[in-house]
Structures are given as C-alpha cells and as structure tokens.
Amino acid sequence: xxxxxxxxxxxxxxxxxxxxxxxxxxxxxxxxxxxxxxxxxxxxxxxxxxxxxxxxxxxxxxxxxxxxxxxxxxxxxxxxxxxxxxxxxxxxxxxxxxxxxxxxxxxxxxxxxxxxxxxxxxxxxxxxxxxxxxxxxxxxxxxxxxxxxxxxxxxxxxxxxxxxxxxxxxxxxxxxxxxxxxxxxxxxxxxxxxxxxxxxxxxxxxxxxxxxxxxxxxxxxxxxxxxxxxxxxxxxxxxxxxxxxxxxxxxxxxxxxxxxxxxxxxxxxxxxxxxxxxxxxxxxxxxxxxxxxxxxxxxxxxxxxxxxxxxxxxxxxxxxxxxxxxxxxxxxxxxxxxxxxxxxxxxxxxxxxxxxxxxxxxxxxxxxxxxxxxxxxxxxxxxxxxxxxxxxxxxxxxxxxxxxxxxxxxxxxxxxxxxxxxxxxxxxxxxxxxxxxxxxxxxxxxxxxxxxxxxxxxxxxxxxxxxxxxxxxxxxxxxxxxxxxxx
Numbered sequence: 233x234x235x236x237x238x239x240x241x242x243x244x245x246x247x248x249x250x251x252x253x254x255x256x257x258x259x260x261x262x263x264x265x266x267x268x269x270x271x272x273x274x275x276x277x278x279x280x281x282x283x284x285x286x287x288x289x290x291x292x293x294x295x296x297x298x299x300x301x302x303x304x305x306x307x308x309x310x311x312x313x314x315x316x317x318x319x320x321x322x323x324x325x326x327x328x329x330x331x332x333x334x335x336x337x338x339x340x341x342x343x344x345x346x347x348x349x350x351x352x353x354x355x356x357x358x359x360x361x362x363x364x365x366x367x368x369x370x371x372x373x374x375x376x377x378x379x380x381x382x383x384x385x386x387x388x389x390x391x392x393x394x395x396x397x398x399x400x401x402x403x404x405x406x407x408x409x410x411x412x413x414x415x416x417x418x419x420x421x422x423x424x425x426x427x428x429x430x431x432x433x434x435x436x437x438x439x440x441x442x443x444x445x446x447x448x449x450x451x452x453x454x455x456x457x458x459x460x461x462x463x464x465x466x467x468x469x470x471x472x473x474x475x476x477x478x479x480x481x482x483x484x485x486x487x488x489x490x491x492x493x494x495x496x497x498x499x500x501x502x503x504x505x506x507x508x509x510x511x512x513x514x515x516x517x518x519x520x521x522x523x524x525x526x527x528x529x530x531x532x533x534x535x536x537x538x539x540x541x542x543x544x545x546x547x548x549x550x551x552x553x554x555x556x557x558x559x560x561x562x563x564x565x566x567x568x569x570x571x572x573x574x575x576x577x578x579x580x581x582x583x584x585x586x587x588x589x590x591x592x593x594x595x596x597x598x599x600x601x602x603x604x605x606x607x608x609x610x611x612x613x614x615x616x617x618x619x620x621x622x623x624x625x626x627x628x629x630x631x632x633x634x635x636x637x638x639x640x641x642x643x644x645x646x647x648x649x650x651x652x653x654x655x656x657x658x659x660x661x662x663x664x665x666x667x668x669x670x671x672x673x674x675x676x677x678x679x680x681x682x683x684x685x686x687x688x689x690x691x692x693x694x695x696x697x698x699x700x701x702x703x704x705x706x707x708x709x710x711x712x713x714x715x716x717x718x719x
Contacts, residue, residue, distance in 0.1 A: 234271030235264070236383075237357060237375045248410040251422065258424030262397075270380040277384035280535045286592030293534040296563045298324045301331065304569040307350035310342075311571070328538070331571045333546055333559065336369045347372065351567045361515035371516060372568040378517045381564055385536055389522045393484030393507050395455050402448050403428045404436070404458025404466065405488060420447045429453060433686060436462055438651065441469045445478050453478070456485045456504075460492040461633065461692045467503040468632060479504050484525075486511060490692075491601045497528060512577075512599055518562030518570040521596060524589065529582050530596040537562040539594055540572070541579060552583030555600065577601065601694070608699045609673030610642025617695050620669050627661040630654060635684045637696040644676045649684045 246254065266274050283289050301324065305315040314330050339346055347356070357375040373379065395401070411417040412432040419440060421430045429451045431444055444466070456463060463485060470479060485500055485508045492510045501508050507525035518537045521530040532539050541549040541556035549556040558577040562570045582597035606614040617636065633649040646666060648654065659678055666676040686692050 262425050271376045274380045277381045281385045281388035289592040294324050297538050301327045307348040310345040333572050335574045356567050374565045374567040378565050399454045400452050401428045401455045402453040403430050404462035445475050454483050460487045460490040464496045467500045470503050519560035531590045532594040552581045555580045607674050608641040627658045639698045644674050646676050647679045647681050
C-alpha cells in the first residue's frame with residue numbers, strides 16, 4: 233500500500249495547515265518515488281493508460297472484465313448464485329448479462345452483501361459521496377489500489393494537453409479554504425505536492441475575480457482545472473476584463489464533475505486561446521472518460537472499467553445517437569466490486585470515426601447529465617433537462633447562468649443570473665424559447681437574480697426538483713446529437 237492511502241485520514245489536516253507547515257512537508261513528499269507514494273501497482277496502471285494497440289487493449293479489457301466478474305461471483309455474497317452459471321466457454325459479455333443492474337439504493341440497503349469475503353477489513357478504504365442527493369452514499373474502495381489507479385489515469389489524461397508535474401495549476405474544484413469565511417480572510421491556498429493554487433468556492437463572484445487573477449500570476453499558473461460552471465464564470469469575466477498576462481500564460485484547461493455545454497467550452501477556448509478537455513468520472517472509480525484537444529467527445533478508458541448504455545427498460549443500447557443511462561463495471565476494486573452499476577448519467581454513443589490516437593476506445597458523443605434531471609409537464613410527462621441543449625438564441629449571451637426549480641407539475645421557475653436588469657424584449661425571447669423546448673406543457677416563471685447560490689463544494693445545481701413521483705415516465709423520443717428531442 234502506498235503512503236497516500238495510509239495517510240488519507242490526515243489529508244484534511246494537511247490541507248488546512250498553515251503554509252509554513254505545508255510547504256516543507258509538501259516539497260519533501262514530492263521527492264518520493266511514485267511506487268512509494270501511490271503503491272507498487274501505480275507503474276502498471278500508468279503503462280495501461282498509455283497503451284495504443286487496439287488489439288492489445290481489446291484482449292486485456294476482455295480478460296479484466298472476466299476476472300472481475302469471476303471474483304465477484306466467487307467472493308461477493310450477493311452474487312453467489314451466479315457462480316455456477318459462469319461457463320468457461322461463454323464470452324465475457326454473456327457473463328456480464330447474468331449480473332443484475334445495480335443502483336446506489338441497492339448498496340445502501342445491504343452494504344455487507346456486496347463486500348468481498350476474499351478481502352480482509354484492513355483492505356477497505358471507506359469513502360462517501362453526496363453529489364446532489366440528500367443522503368450521502370457510503371462505500372469502500374480497495375486500499376492501495378483504487379486511488380492509485382485513478383491517479384495514474386488522471387496523469388495520463390493531463391499529458392494530453394502537456395501538463396507536467398512542474399506546472400502550477402489553478403484549481404476551481406470546491407475545496408474550502410480555512411478562514412475564508414471571515415472578513416478579509418484568505419481566498420487562496422497553495423498546495424505544494426500537486427502544485428495547485430486552490431480558490432475558495434464561496435468567492436467565485438465577479439467582485440473577487442481580480443484577486444484570483446493576481447494570485448494566479450503571482451504563483452505562475454499555467455493550467456486550470458475546475459468545475460465547468462466555475463471556469464466558465466472566470467472566462468466570462470476575463471472576456472469583459474482582459475488580463476493577457478494571465479490568459480496568455482495558460483496552456484490548457486480541464487473541466488471536471490459537471491457537464492459542459494458546447495458554448496461554455498467555446499468561450500473558455502476563445503478567452504484562453506488553448507485546448508480545453510472535458511472529463512467524466514465518479515467517486516466510485518468504475519468509469520473514466522475524457523476528451524482530446526482536437527475532439528470534445530468522451531473517450532472511455534477501456535481498461536479502467538467496462539461501460540454499457542441502457543434504455544428505460546434496462547435493455548442495452550448499441551446504436552449511435554440514442555440516449556441511454558451509463559452503466560459501469562469497475563475493474564480492480566476487489567473489496568467492493570461495482571458490477572453493472574447504474575450511474576444515473578445520460579449519454580449516447582458516437583457515430584463518428586474513432587480518434588486516430590485512441591484506437592480501441594469506446595466513444596460517447598456527449599454526456600447530458602443526470603437521468604433524474606427532468607421537468608414534469610402539466611399532463612405528468614417527464615421532459616429531460618438535456619432537451620434544452622443545443623443552439624440557443626443570442627439573448628442568452630446576456631445571461632451569466634441559469635438554474636431551474638420545480639415545485640408542481642406544469643410550473644417551472646427559471647432563475648437567470650445577470651448583474652444588470654434584462655430588457656423585456658430579451659425576457660420575451662427567452663420565455664418563448666422555453667415554451668417551445670418544453671413542448672408547451674410547462675409554464676415558466678422567469679426570475680432575474682444577481683447571484684445563484686452554489687453548494688459548499690462550489691458546484692451550481694442546475695435542476696432542483698421537488699417532484700419525486702417515480703411513476704412518471706420520460707417523454708418518448710430519441711435525442712439527437714445536439715440534445716434536442718425528436719418527436
């Protein structure tokens with residue numbers, strides 16, 4: 233096991249420590265070899281992430297899937313009845329089909345049934361994720377393995393835009409800064425191990441942007457990582473308040489954790505004049521995908537985990553351009569294998585050719601957010617939030633951000649963030665846009681606000697849905713590549 237998992241319990245104390253404490257510890261720690269920091273398997277994962285042969289990747293992915301399913305059937309109590317059905321001469325895809333689709337609720341109800349009897353308790357690394365759900369999801373990673381694998385793949389992903397360990401990264405990913413809530417408190421914290429300048433997630437408004445830019449210049453920032461909405465707000469502010477000394481020094485941007493609309497990516501690319509990558513993954517470490525500098529589609533790492541798309545009835549989707557839910561089977565976590573895990577994220581396969589540098593990688597055209605992000609019409613129909621994607625009228629250029637909230641079927645509150653009042657003509661264009669997109673069965677109430685609150689982690693919730701009737705069905709139809717519903 234690497235030092236990082238051994239010392240994970242003290243990570244928060246390290247991050248909250250004064251700079252004079254972090255600086256020597258971080259610099260000394262950064263001198264340690266990867267195998268000591270991350271564990272002995274780290275070099276193997278780095279080599280896997282760099283593989284370029286489609287045949288080699290395909291054979292290894294098949295073997296990894298088979299190994300994962302066999303381990304789960306033989307050692308995880310919930311899958312004991314499946315073990316006898318796994319015939320040696322069956323393809324791994326047929327083995328996979330024998331396993332049930334799983335949700336967070338399944339793991340919450342009886343977590344002990346999904347823990348492997350083949351791993352001792354000391355191999356379990358407890359984790360939890362809350363995201364946008366009210367109740368945290370607690371689960372286990374494989375100590376010394378899961379986080380090492382993720383770190384290896386993230387480093388390979390970063391190399392797509394030339395990010396090295398010598399570069400300083402501006403991070404807008406929601407880590408709270410100790411003391412930032414006080415008047416004149418610190419808004420930034422520099423972490424010397426990963427050479428990251430963290431920004432307080434509670435101080436992303438325009439009033440604080442000059443201080444963030446000054447801090448970035450002072451620390452020599454050359455790359456940016458962050459939530460899509462946070463980086464977009466920074467880019468939007470810079471679009472009106474140019475700082476060439478900062479923007480020209482940035483050589484690449486990586487967007488994490490939130491869906492990035494094409495117009496958001498376009499603005500970020502234009503302001504910084506550099507490649508922008510979009511990333512997809514989750515805390516359970518069962519799937520990871522990312523774009524390329526010249527292609528914004530999501531390329532799934534086939535040796536990180538196996539990905540399926542399913543429809544509303546749980547049937548596999550194989551044809552391009554049809555939206556379905558992402559289902560992941562993660563590799564390497566022997567402690568608590570995630571098998572056919574329903575992520576709740578919506579995506580569609582691409583019909584375009586594979587990227588020449590990523591032969592053998594499954595390709596998702598786009599990822600449209602959560603499958604529980606929907607509007608409920610007056611007639612009870614569910615309309616995915618993703619149906620609002622695609623081209624928007626120029627009036628939206630005057631809006632900094634949007635948020636949707638629904639308390640009753642057929643009624644929707646649309647919050648529009650703008651520092652100045654919006655012209656009535658602009659509001660009428662926006663109102664008609666939502667009327668058409670929502671099929672005329674949802675009345676919208678527009679609220680112009682100066683600020684849309686973020687979560688404690690710095691994320692902005694796009695959809696706040698108070699209607700929880702699970703019997704409602706999504707609107708029938710196929711989503712085209714631009715996210716519009718085809719009736």
